[in-house]
Amino acid sequence: MSRQQLDARRMLCPMPVIKTQNQVAAMQVGDEVEVICTDPGALNDIPAWARINGHSVIDTVQDEDEIRITVRVGA
Amino acid sequence: MTKQHKAVALISGGLDSMLAVRVLQEQGIEVEGINFYTGFCVEGHTHAIRNHDKEKQKRNNALWVAEQLGIKLHIVDVIEEYKDVLLNPKHGYGANMNPCLDCKIFMVGKAVEWVKEHHKDGFDFIVTGEVIGQRPMSQRKFTMPIISEESGADDLLLRPLCAKNLPETKPEREGWVDREKLYDFHGRNRKPQIALAKQFGLHDFASPAGGCCFLTDKSYSDKLVDLWQARNSREYELDDIMLLKVGRHIRPSDEFKLIIARDAGESKFLEGYRKQYTSLHALSHNGPMALVDGELKQEQYPLAAAIVARFGKGRSAEEVEIDIATPDQQRQQIKTAPLSADEVLQEWYV
Numbered sequence: 001m002s003r004q005q006l007d008a009r010r011m012l013c014p015m016p017v018i019k020t021q022n023q024v025a026a027m028q029v030g031d032e033v034e035v036i037c038t039d040p041g042a043l044n045d046i047p048a049w050a051r052i053n054g055h056s057v058i059d060t061v062q063d064e065d066e067i068r069i070t071v072r073v074g075a
Numbered sequence: 076m077t078k079q080h081k082a083v084a085l086i087s088g089g090l091d092s093m094l095a096v097r098v099l100q101e102q103g104i105e106v107e108g109i110n111f112y113t114g115f116c117v118e119g120h121t122h123a124i125r126n127h128d129k130e131k132q133k134r135n136n137a138l139w140v141a142e143q144l145g146i147k148l149h150i151v152d153v154i155e156e157y158k159d160v161l162l163n164p165k166h167g168y169g170a171n172m173n174p175c176l177d178c179k180i181f182m183v184g185k186a187v188e189w190v191k192e193h194h195k196d197g198f199d200f201i202v203t204g205e206v207i208g209q210r211p212m213s214q215r216k217f218t219m220p221i222i223s224e225e226s227g228a229d230d231l232l233l234r235p236l237c238a239k240n241l242p243e244t245k246p247e248r249e250g251w252v253d254r255e256k257l258y259d260f261h262g263r264n265r266k267p268q269i270a271l272a273k274q275f276g277l278h279d280f281a282s283p284a285g286g287c288c289f290l291t292d293k294s295y296s297d298k299l300v301d302l303w304q305a306r307n308s309r310e311y312e313l314d315d316i317m318l319l320k321v322g323r324h325i326r327p328s329d330e331f332k333l334i335i336a337r338d339a340g341e342s343k344f345l346e347g348y349r350k351q352y353t354s355l356h357a358l359s360h361n362g363p364m365a366l367v368d369g370e371l372k373q374e375q376y377p378l379a380a381a382i383v384a385r386f387g388k389g390r391s392a393e394e395v396e397i398d399i400a401t402p403d404q405q406r407q408q409i410k411t412a413p414l415s416a417d418e419v420l421q422e423w424y425v
């Protein structure tokens with residue numbers, strides 16, 4: 001199992017979703033990716049994208065100007 | 076047992092593509108969605124930048140539609156490739172800078188490519204929510220075969236909402252889908268779609284007025300053309316086209332334009348660009364964040380400061396102190412009288 005980070009800071013939705021999707025495509029089931037972003041839209045879009053495509057959001061941390069969303073790759 | 080057939084559908088986030096997918100799901104077709112991001116897409120979060128839109132649901136409509144339909148959605152970044160579609164549309168533009176017909180051909184063509192790349196997943200055909208006569212430029216009876224042909228999809232492109240008005244496609248001929256259960260919608264009347272949505276129990280869907288992207292918007296198109304003229308070049312980057320969606324754009328000179336936030340939400344958004352653009356904001360009063368696009372020469376500082384002062388709380392004050400910061404954070408403060416409303420000339424507004 002691997003754990004990666006993805007820097008999507010300053011990107012506007014849907015770019016953080018697209019970057020997450022492309023990264024996940026190159027990962028294995030059970031791997032995790034932590035997406036760091038600044039567009040609050042990602043709080044809605046990344047979980048929606050994960051639900052639709054069979055992945056899960058296992059952690060969300062939001063501080064003043066950064067959001068970290070961890071996605072676990074599903075089957 | 077007969078093979079279950081699979082289709083990939085172009086999902087814009089609007090009602091039509093949503094219905095097209097539902098119609099096929101009723102026939103037992105497995106559908107996945109594909110959505111292309113050109114950078115110009117009308118999209119919840121850019122609206123949400125402004126304060127008064129905060130209450131609106133901050134959702135990405137394409138993702139929302141996919142979730143309602145229970146289908147996978149693949150979002151494809153086509154920002155770079157789309158430039159050529161916008162700059163050199165073989166079939167021309169619509170009422171504004173929207174190259175709808177070329178855009179449709181491009182997107183269906185990208186779907187054809189995507190299906191080839193994902194041949195292991197075994198997609199049999201491509202689906203769109205197009206309706207004959209729905210849009211003046213791209214959705215006409217004569218444009219339908221043009222899209223099929225020039226995209227390379229040919230008779231593997233099925234439009235379930237108006238299929239009965241069009242020649243039979245392969246999925247119909249081969250009996251993968253039952254043509255009888257497809258529709259014959261046409262024209263601009265949206266009642267049949269609304270009725271069908273009701274029948275399927277779909278509600279709360281988005282219905283964009285003009286089209287699926289900002290290029291159908293007159294004021295957006297004007298700003299885009301102004302940008303190209305001022306730069307003497309039609310090149311653009313993603314930041315350029317995002318910034319056209321935000322703020323008042325005021326061009327007092329050929330050399331530069333000010334992008335002035337209209338509320339706190341936009342100010343915060345523009346703040347994020349201060350390392351790339353020269354920025355101005357009032358120190359002595361509350362006021363908007365402003366960015367400079369182009370070159371602001373030292374001798375133009377007073378004019379730029381006086382304009383920005385006009386849009387803040389100090390507009391009737393005798394003097395407003397404005398901070399001007401270059402991208403490398405060289406700062407200068409200027410005390411100036413704000414321009415009056417009349418002194419901000421109407422022709423400066425882009």
Ligand code: SF4
Nearest residue numbers: 174175178286287288
């Ligand atoms: S409205 Fe925009 S996205 Fe939709 S077809 Fe026209 S150019 Fe393409």
